[in-house]
Each structure stands twice: as C-alpha cells, then as structure tokens.
Amino acid sequence: MTYIDRRAARVLLIDADERALLLRGGDPARAGTRWWFTPGGGLGEGETPAQGAARELYEETGLRVDPEELGEPVHHEVTEFSYDTRQYRQSQHFFLHRVPHWDVTFDGFDAGERETITEHRWWSPAEIDASDEEIYPLDLADLLRRL
Template sequence: MSESPVIERRAARVLVVDTAGRVLMLRGADPADPARPYWFTVGGGLEPGESVAEAAVRELAEETGLRLPIGEVGEPVWNDVTEFPFDGRRYRQEQSWFLVRVPSFEIDRSGFDEIERATVTEVAWWSSHDFVASSEPFYPPDLPMLLGRLGVM
C-alpha cells in the first residue's frame, strides 16, 4: 500500500493580541484523532487568487467575526513551513504570520465552515501563563518565543 502524497498549500495565520497582551487561541482536534485536542491560532489556507493578507482578513472574519480592512493586518511578521496530518491526509504548509492588536472582543463563531464547526470546541484568550501551564499541545510549539520576539509577551 502506497503512502498518499503530501498536499502542498499556502496559509495565513493571525496572531490576534488584545490590549492585555493575551493571544486568541482556538482548541480543536484532527477528525482522524479526536481524542488528542490541541490549541492553535486563527488562520487557514488561501483560496485561489487570494493574497496572504487577503486570506488573513478573511480567516479573521470567518473565525472570530472581527472584520478589519486589509491595511490593518500589515505585512507578515514571520514566515515558516510546517508539515502535519489532518483528516487522514498529510499537508506541507507554507504560512505567513500576521500580528493584529485589538481590544478584547466577544468571539463570533457563526462564520465557521463545516469542518471548523465539527472540530473547534473552544476559543480562549491566552496569557503568557496559559502557555506555560497548558497540559495540551499548542501550535506552533515555539509560539511563546515568537510572541516574545514581537514584544507581545
């Protein structure tokens, strides 16, 4: 039996930081492994013809209800590549990270797509203590280091 090919994709991730220095995190699980939840940031794959900044704005609106003009997401603050399994497939994702500072707000999950509704179980604002105290994994694992470099934590 041959291994399925790796799916290449581009993504935009958004570090949503409130005035208290907390980071918006989503908790979910891979549908193929629902017993192993993890925390992650807002964001997702680019749609055809979409720039990374356009994807960041769209994902932010879909996953949080927060609608910002494209100019407010600015330029990426970090770029990386990650590989991961999701729903029985392997992905290799080139991703650009944006930093958005906003007042704390009530999250609106009504824009979630079908897979997000099925897999995202919680949304929370994380402090630096929450990263240290977490018994569940968060992605990327070096997120606190990146937030420190950006002056968030």
C-alpha cells in the same frame, strides 16, 4: 510519503492584556485528539496572505479587518501535519493584529470548522509556557514576547 502542498495565513490576535487568542480543535480522523492554534487557514485561489488572514479572522472570530490593516507578516514557517487522513506541508505567514478587547463569535464557521473547533481562549505567554496542552506554533510564547 506524499504531501499536499498548501499555502496559509494566520493571525496573532493580541488583546490589551497582551494575550493571544487561540482556538481549540481536532482532527476528525483522530477522535479525542485536540490542540490549540491561532486563527487562520488555507488561502483561496489568487488570494494574498493578507486577504486570506483577514477572511479567516472574520470566519473564525467574527472580527472584520481590512487586509491592509494587517501590514506585513511578522513570522513565517513551514509545517507538516496530517488532517483527515491526508498529509500536508503548509507554508504559512503570520500577521499581528491588536485589539483592546474582542468577544469571539463562531457564527462564520463552515461545516468542517463547526465539527472540529470546539472553543477559544485568550492566553498569555506565561500561560502558554506553563501549559502541557499542544499549542501551535510550537514557539508561540517566544514569538509573542518578541512582538
């Protein structure tokens, strides 16, 4: 199998109640398949992980942060997945950012995000553990407890 190698950055956005913001979306090539995931995405040419994380956070939630506010990544993983009939191997850094509260807006979505991301929700680690939904990263509840 041939993979497209991709670099990405994601944000663990945590509110005052220690809940993480997750987005729900799917794959246009697999109708009806949905999962929850942290804000973030692929890095642009020459973009640092912190710059990409800040850009994606703004595009996907409306929250603008300076990349320097994100500090150093708190987690890294390599994941393999298919999306829109292509296979990806993605190296992704996760940054932690805390907010007292945030009202998410999808105003910054591009056409692909509008097509595939349908909702958002704040999740506690206990809710993640109790859920039978697909949630990524797979170890998110444990990761949140360590932070």
